[in-house]
Ligand code: FES
């Protein structure tokens with residue numbers, strides 16, 4: 572039986588809180604630097620101290636509201652650009668230059684809110700707390716593939732997070748949006764049947780042998796097999812196994828604001844000759860993202876007219892699961908109970 576359903580809140584729902592979002596690759600945050608990053612509409616100062624420890628503070632000075640990122644960071648503390656108050660990486664005030672020597676002020680009582688960070692495998696994740704945050708994340712940080720990333724690309728899409736996530740897991744747009752000679756021949760649609768199972772906070776397309784092997788995969792080795800996992804809030808990991816190699820593509824989606832979403836895509840591989848081909852691959856990865864982005868721009872033009880959106884049959888089942896996972900996560904938090912994964916094992920069939 573097919574499923575035809577309207578999806579009225581698609582794209583209108585608030586992004587999740589109390590989850591981990593990708594911030595940036597570790598390599599983009601050298602020791603002694605700090606910069607501003609908007610996440611969920613909140614200004615965050617992401618930095619790395621001289622010892623190499625990453626930190627994240629709310630990018631608003633508690634004195635008179637100037638962004639701390641407008642100040643100076645010396646690798647240990649950030650001095651606000653307005654009156655020079657100094658805050659360390661834990662957000663604790665260390666100095667108020669205007670106070671006389673003998674002032675009886677415990678400046679360390681003044682604090683800037685901090686955010687939990689997790690750094691592993693060359694990726695930096697931030698935990699965006701919800702109301703009533705106890706100080707400890709409710710969710711383990713996302714697992715990272717082995718080693719260090721060989722290739723990273725990021726792109727900002729002018730759309731709310733849900734449309735970006737749904738586009739990411741949409742199996743039916745490939746032949747229409749990603750028409751490139753090196754990936755597949757144009758115009759051909761093939762019948763697909765894939766097994767899906769629930770995993771913690773998400774679902775997985777189980778590991779399977781590819782029926783048709785495109786040129787991109789053929790280059791990796793013989794008998795490619797693929798596994799794709801998805802988990803909240805918007806983390807997709809595609810692993811390609813061949814007889815000799817492995818290639819992992821981690822894509823993570825971070826809502827910057829209600830209208831802007833950043834797509835991060837990171838590649839890991841064990842193919843030696845791909846090592847130097849990273850530079851050569853980058854334009855292809857960028858073009859792939861740009862194809863999705865162009866579509867997202869066009870989609871926003873149509874969404875202004877508030878159409879009734881649809882999720883149709885198995886081709887849109889993953890989108891439906893995403894919305895169900897998200898609302899279950901939110902309900903479980905509100906009701907203060909464990910998360911119960913709404914996804915059941917299923918074989919999905921579609922043409923793409
Ligand atoms: S506003 Fe930051 S020190 Fe005054």
Ligand SMILES: [Fe+2]
Nearest residue numbers: 738744748863
């Ligand atoms: Fe796409």
